Amino acid sequence: MQDSIVRLEGASKAFATPEGGSVTALDAIDLQVRRNEFLTLLGPSGCGKTTLLQAISGFVELDGGRILIDGEDMTDRPPYRRPVNTVFQNYALFPHMTVGENTAYALEVAGVAKAKRREQVAAALKMVGLAGMEGRRPRQLSGGQQQRVALARAIIARPKLLLLDEPLSALDKNLRQAMQIELKTLQHELGISFIFVTHDQQEALTMSDRVAVLSGGRIQQLDTPRAIYDHPVNSFVATFIGASNLFDGRIDGDRLMTGDGTEIRHRRAPSTASGAATALIRPEQFFLAGEGEPFPTLDVDLEAIVFVGSTFELFGRTSAGKKVIAEIPAGRRSLIGDIERTRRARLAYDPAAVHLIHACAEA
Amino acid sequence: MKIAQSLFRGSLVAYTGLFFAFIYIPLVVIAVYSFNSNPVNMMTWTGFTTEWYAQVLGFKTTVSENALYIESTGQLLQAVWNSLVIATSTTLIATVFGTAIAIGLYRFDFLGQRFYRVIMFMPMLMPDIVLGIALLIFFVNSGIHLGLMTIIIGQCTFLISYVFIVVSARLAGMDRTLENASADLGADEWTTFRRVVLPQLLPGIVGGALLAFIISMDDLVITYFIAGVDVTTLPMFIFAMLRRGIKPEINAIAVMMLTFSFVVASLGLYLRSRQK
Amino acid sequence: MSIAIRRRVQLAVLLGPVSLFLAVFFLGPLAIMMVTSFLAPGLYGGVEWTFYPHNFGRILGFADPMFEDFDPVYIAIFIRSVKIAALTVLAALIVCYPAAFCIARLSERWKNFCLFLITLPFFTSLIVRLFVWVLILRQTGLVNEMLLSTGMIARPLDLIYTDGAIILGMVYVFIPFMFMPVYGSVEKLDWTLVRASLDLGAGPIRTFWRIILPLTAPGIVGGAIIVFIPALGNFVVPAILGGAKVMMLGNLIEQQFLAARNWPFGSALAMMVMSVMLLLLLVYVFVSSRRGADAALNR
Ligand SMILES: Nc1ncnc2c1ncn2[C@@H]1O[C@H](COP(=O)(O)OP(=O)(O)O)[C@@H](O)[C@H]1O
Ligand SMILES: [Mg+2]
Numbered sequence: 001m002q003d004s005i006v007r008l009e010g011a012s013k014a015f016a017t018p019e020g021g022s023v024t025a026l027d028a029i030d031l032q033v034r035r036n037e038f039l040t041l042l043g044p045s046g047c048g049k050t051t052l053l054q055a056i057s058g059f060v061e062l063d064g065g066r067i068l069i070d071g072e073d074m075t076d077r078p079p080y081r082r083p084v085n086t087v088f089q090n091y092a093l094f095p096h097m098t099v100g101e102n103t104a105y106a107l108e109v110a111g112v113a114k115a116k117r118r119e120q121v122a123a124a125l126k127m128v129g130l131a132g133m134e135g136r137r138p139r140q141l142s143g144g145q146q147q148r149v150a151l152a153r154a155i156i157a158r159p160k161l162l163l164l165d166e167p168l169s170a171l172d173k174n175l176r177q178a179m180q181i182e183l184k185t186l187q188h189e190l191g192i193s194f195i196f197v198t199h200d201q202q203e204a205l206t207m208s209d210r211v212a213v214l215s216g217g218r219i220q221q222l223d224t225p226r227a228i229y230d231h232p233v234n235s236f237v238a239t240f241i242g243a244s245n246l247f248d249g250r251i252d253g254d255r256l257m258t259g260d261g262t263e264i265r266h267r268r269a270p271s272t273a274s275g276a277a278t279a280l281i282r283p284e285q286f287f288l289a290g291e292g293e294p295f296p297t298l299d300v301d302l303e304a305i306v307f308v309g310s311t312f313e314l315f316g317r318t319s320a321g322k323k324v325i326a327e328i329p330a331g332r333r334s335l336i337g338d339i340e341r342t343r344r345a346r347l348a349y350d351p352a353a354v355h356l357i358h359a360c361a362e363a
Numbered sequence: 364m365k366i367a368q369s370l371f372r373g374s375l376v377a378y379t380g381l382f383f384a385f386i387y388i389p390l391v392v393i394a395v396y397s398f399n400s401n402p403v404n405m406m407t408w409t410g411f412t413t414e415w416y417a418q419v420l421g422f423k424t425t426v427s428e429n430a431l432y433i434e435s436t437g438q439l440l441q442a443v444w445n446s447l448v449i450a451t452s453t454t455l456i457a458t459v460f461g462t463a464i465a466i467g468l469y470r471f472d473f474l475g476q477r478f479y480r481v482i483m484f485m486p487m488l489m490p491d492i493v494l495g496i497a498l499l500i501f502f503v504n505s506g507i508h509l510g511l512m513t514i515i516i517g518q519c520t521f522l523i524s525y526v527f528i529v530v531s532a533r534l535a536g537m538d539r540t541l542e543n544a545s546a547d548l549g550a551d552e553w554t555t556f557r558r559v560v561l562p563q564l565l566p567g568i569v570g571g572a573l574l575a576f577i578i579s580m581d582d583l584v585i586t587y588f589i590a591g592v593d594v595t596t597l598p599m600f601i602f603a604m605l606r607r608g609i610k611p612e613i614n615a616i617a618v619m620m621l622t623f624s625f626v627v628a629s630l631g632l633y634l635r636s637r638q639k
Numbered sequence: 640m641s642i643a644i645r646r647r648v649q650l651a652v653l654l655g656p657v658s659l660f661l662a663v664f665f666l667g668p669l670a671i672m673m674v675t676s677f678l679a680p681g682l683y684g685g686v687e688w689t690f691y692p693h694n695f696g697r698i699l700g701f702a703d704p705m706f707e708d709f710d711p712v713y714i715a716i717f718i719r720s721v722k723i724a725a726l727t728v729l730a731a732l733i734v735c736y737p738a739a740f741c742i743a744r745l746s747e748r749w750k751n752f753c754l755f756l757i758t759l760p761f762f763t764s765l766i767v768r769l770f771v772w773v774l775i776l777r778q779t780g781l782v783n784e785m786l787l788s789t790g791m792i793a794r795p796l797d798l799i800y801t802d803g804a805i806i807l808g809m810v811y812v813f814i815p816f817m818f819m820p821v822y823g824s825v826e827k828l829d830w831t832l833v834r835a836s837l838d839l840g841a842g843p844i845r846t847f848w849r850i851i852l853p854l855t856a857p858g859i860v861g862g863a864i865i866v867f868i869p870a871l872g873n874f875v876v877p878a879i880l881g882g883a884k885v886m887m888l889g890n891l892i893e894q895q896f897l898a899a900r901n902w903p904f905g906s907a908l909a910m911m912v913m914s915v916m917l918l919l920l921l922v923y924v925f926v927s928s929r930r931g932a933d934a935a936l937n938r
């Protein structure tokens with residue numbers, strides 16, 4: 001028994017553009033999805049997420065590379081002979097069939113007997129919280145309910161893998177958060193792997209076991225949400241996930257000197273004693289320096305102070321003109337009063353929290 | 364300003380009222396006058412009668428023999444029968460062909476597809492008379508005897524276009540991801556076509572067939588040129604009668620045809636609105 | 640690989656027979672007609688297989704001096720047909736355009752009902768709808784009877800067998816052709832743009848010319864073309880409402896085929912009608928593709 005349910009080896013795909021050129025949607029992707037894993041593909045629009053998903057489900061023929069599902073080579077199999085089901089972005093429910101018929105479809109085409117079908121449909125609908133809705137038509141349902149039907153339809157045949165292409169993007173915010181939790185629970189109950197596509201980083205971080213960050217048809221980083229947030233391998237990942245302050249410079253012992261003379265302290269043992277690198281400080285890692293601050297500091301002129309509820313966001317520039325963003329807990333109003341008056345702030349940070357990205361990691 | 368605006372609105376509504384009056388009043392007028400007993404001057408009311416209808420339908424009437432203008436009810440019925448035979452055959456052929464092209468152009472990408480699409484609009488846009496005489500020259504030159512067969516072939520050339528356009532419109536409105544969803548759930552191509560594509564396409568196919576049937580029943584110009592001497596269709600029959608002179612019986616026939624097509628069309632459109 | 644072959648077979652099955660059918664029975668006849676239009680007419684009907692451009696010459700002014708003179712009557716009929724078709728388009732537009740605005744602003748239910756009423760006559764017999772106008776317009780028709788009985792006129796007016804009667808008849812039968820495309824544009828019109836224009840200081844008339852008309856132009860052009868084409872070569876309407884007095888291209892062609900038996904000349908006339916149609920379509924495709932609207936065709 002292998003421990004990966006899906007294996008992509010050098011999967012490549014390029015599309016011809018109308019102008020006569022070509023875009024690389026998948027650039028020799030290697031990927032392994034573990035059994036029972038919730039894996040999220042995260043990336044900006046057009047980075048190849050849908051293409052990757054459709055390569056697995058069989059709707060996109062690869063130019064090169066292989067796809068194995070549960071150890072079997074699927075590369076040349078048509079979609080209807082792959083043990084994979086998909087929850088489509090706009091649900092793709094058959095409008096001329098009832099909820100029950102939609103849900104039963106996979107069983108029906110597989111030749112499952114009618115009585116058995118009815119039983120399983122009832123169970124699947126119950127699982128997604130739509131018990132007894134068999135007779136309705138898709139268009140008589142709300143967006144959230146349609147979503148659930150799509151889910152029930154996709155899991156009823158117990159695929160080895162469920163693919164979800166931005167399934168929540170059409171829902172409003174509250175419903176989306178409720179569905180996030182439900183999806184996660186469902187995945188645990190079913191015990192099958194999910195590959196979930198989103199361009200919403202919050203969604204990716206909260207739901208996933210691992211996140212694959214895609215850009216330009218390549219996997220930039222594949223890791224747990226925390227590792228991706230705390231230790232991005234390159235500045236694309238750092239900026240795409242969460243807000244970030246990036247300082248490019250050269251490493252000199254325990255400090256990094258930027259071209260404009262700013263000095264950032266760090267605690268990481270650099271693999272090379274010196275060399276080009278980028279230091280990452282997340283906005284929430286800054287705090288306002290007190291009298292005789294023991295931690296290293298950075299002086300900034302403030303351009304805007306924005307109250308966002310639980311925090312204040314400070315937008316400022318260093319003396320060299322580099323933009324800096326910091327997040328200060330809103331509890332300490334008195335300090336904010338001071339800096340609002342002076343429009344200057346001394347930001348402190350823990351060198352241990354500074355993450356270094358080495359230039360060689362940049363593509 | 365307010366007054367000017369409501370005045371404008373009011374006149375727009377009045378104009379639209381006239382618009383519908385223009386369309387329907389003439390039809391109402393002949394419906395009413397088809398019951399006029401005046402045999403000479405059809406638009407001068409002299410009393411109510413159903414005699415003209417009775418005559419068209421072949422009943423014995425009180426009208427004296429020499430006042431009878433309609434050659435024979437038998438000829439009329441023969442013309443109706445011919446039209447029905449032609450319309451049924453052309454509808455069958457055109458529906459199968461038109462649907463096949465629509466699906467072919469929708470499902471497959473191939474070189475010259477756009478060109479093909481443009482070509483498919485041509486028979487519909489081609490002026491009747493041009494197509495009519497082109498077919499006439501063609502059939503005569505190739506020695507094919509003019510008759511039912513040539514009418515059916517000739518009508519099909521442009522009816523295919525109508526079906527194609529109606530079915531294409533339906534296909535264009537169809538969500539292609541539904542086919543993917545079906546394949547994803549394990550249905551092969553044929554099952555997907557049967558269970559997902561065809562049911563959704565059906566209203567389009569039925570609509571296209573209905574349209575083809577109605578146009579075929581009504582076609583005069585093309586049929587007129589390629590009918591030869593043996594075959595007369597209903598529109599040709601009426602056209603011939605009209606050219607000989609206006610008689611009250613034509614009026615009765617016209618009203619019966621109007622009623623029939625109104626009922627059929629209303630039924631068709633009603634069914635379609637229910638299916639949506 | 641096998642998938643590609645299978646798709647090819649499917650495509651051939653779907654398109655093969657019908658392509659053959661259309662090639663033989665649609666393109667074939669048109670090609671033969673085109674050839675015929677360049678052949679010499681035989682003495683007793685039929686054709687002679689020699690290249691003979693003078694069929695077009697008879698229409699356009701370079702007739703064969705041997706046995707046919709250039710008779711300006713043909714070009715006059717051509718021009719008059721174009722004129723009548725153009726007036727038909729204009730009249731149909733005037734009838735349909737304001738009504739489209741009114742109907743576009745109704746509630747969904749009423750809108751659908753009105754559209755139903757407008758399309759309904761299209762499904763009824765063309766010849767019956769024309770016959771109705773004969774009863775209304777002729778010497779002893781409804782209009783004359785009414786005017787005479789009220790004493791407004793002393794003798795019947797000449798209403799039927801005029802250009803006006805032909806135009807009226809064609810407008811009547813082509814209303815759905817004009818209305819549907821015009822309505823399509825009018826309904827899509829974004830009224831916030833109209834409000835924006837009024838807000839920016841343009842008066843109602845200026846707003847109409849600068850905003851409403853240009854935005855609904857595609858529908859107007861579309862409607863104009865699909866009315867103009869069948870109007871130009873029409874033969875039923877002039878035959879019924881034009882009597883013997885008003886000759887249009889359609890009747891002339893019919894006459895050449897069924898009475899004069901000069902097929903080459905009839906074909907040449909039909910070629911003229913067809914070229915006007917193709918020209919119009921080219922203009923339309925050109926204009927609409929410049930607008931980027933050809934996406935609709937390419938879907
Ligand atoms: N069928 C296609 N034809 C041409 N280009 C395509 C096609 N599908 C995707 N692409 C291109 O491939 C790239 C990746 O697309 P996609 O996988 O849909 O991105 P994402 O889902 O991440 O937004 C994009 O540049 C897109 O324009
Ligand atoms: Mg996508």
